[in-house]
Each structure stands twice: as structure tokens, then as C-alpha cells.
Amino acid sequence: MTVYYSTLNPELGKALKKRELPIEEVAEVSGTLQAKLKKKSKILFIICGVCLVLLIALTIYILAASLNTSYIFLAVFSAVLLLWLGWFCNIGALHAQFNHALKKGYPDYYAQYKLK
Numbered sequence: 405m406t407v408y409y410s411t412l413n414p415e416l417g418k419a420l421k422k423r424e425l426p427i428e429e430v431a432e433v434s435g436t437l438q439a440k441l442k443k444k445s446k447i448l449f450i451i452c453g454v455c456l457v458l459l460i461a462l463t464i465y466i467l468a469a470s471l472n473t474s475y476i477f478l479a480v481f482s483a484v485l486l487l488w489l490g491w492f493c494n495i496g497a498l499h500a501q502f503n504h505a506l507k508k509g510y511p512d513y514y515a516q517y518k519l520k
Contacts, residue, residue: 416433420502420505421508422509427510433502434519437498437519438520440498441499444495452487458483459483502518503519506518
């Protein structure tokens, strides 16, 4: 079964919900997705670090230039919103879709193979 990067393959989701896959394949898909999500989480962590450095630099610039400090709040809010959106589009959606399909089709194996 093919696994997309940002969302769960619709065929895989249907097969999970209808309990059509052997448990070995469910374990394999779960392991593959867990590895992909771990890699994506590392990348997102690096992006968060870069954003934090840029926000600190922007704050120092705003304070040094005696600009309106309300821009700091706007910059922080925008960065947090964009990072959350990026997390959801790359990690959260796939995580939620797989866990939902697994819980519906394989409730007895949910605790063992759910994405964490």
C-alpha cells in the first residue's frame, strides 16, 4: 500500500476501516508512518528554532528602532499560527487519519499500533 506524505492514502484508510489488511501489514504501515513522522518532527523542530531566532532578532530590531511594540505581538502570533498550520498539514492530519482508521477497524490492536 502506498502512503502519501501529508495525508493517508484513501485506499489504505478504507482498508483499515473495513479490517481488510492482515495484522502484519498494519504493523508494517504503522512502523513506516512512525519513522516518517519522526523525521518530519525533527525537521519541524529545526524550523521552530530558526523562527525563534528570527523572532528574537525582529524583537531586538523593533526595540532598538523605537518602533511600535505592537508589531512584536503580531509577529509572534503570525509565527505561531504558521508553525501550527505547518505542523497540522505535515504531521497532524496524517497522524489523526491513521489513528482514526485504526481505531475503527482494529480496536483491539489500537493501543499497540497507534501513531504517537
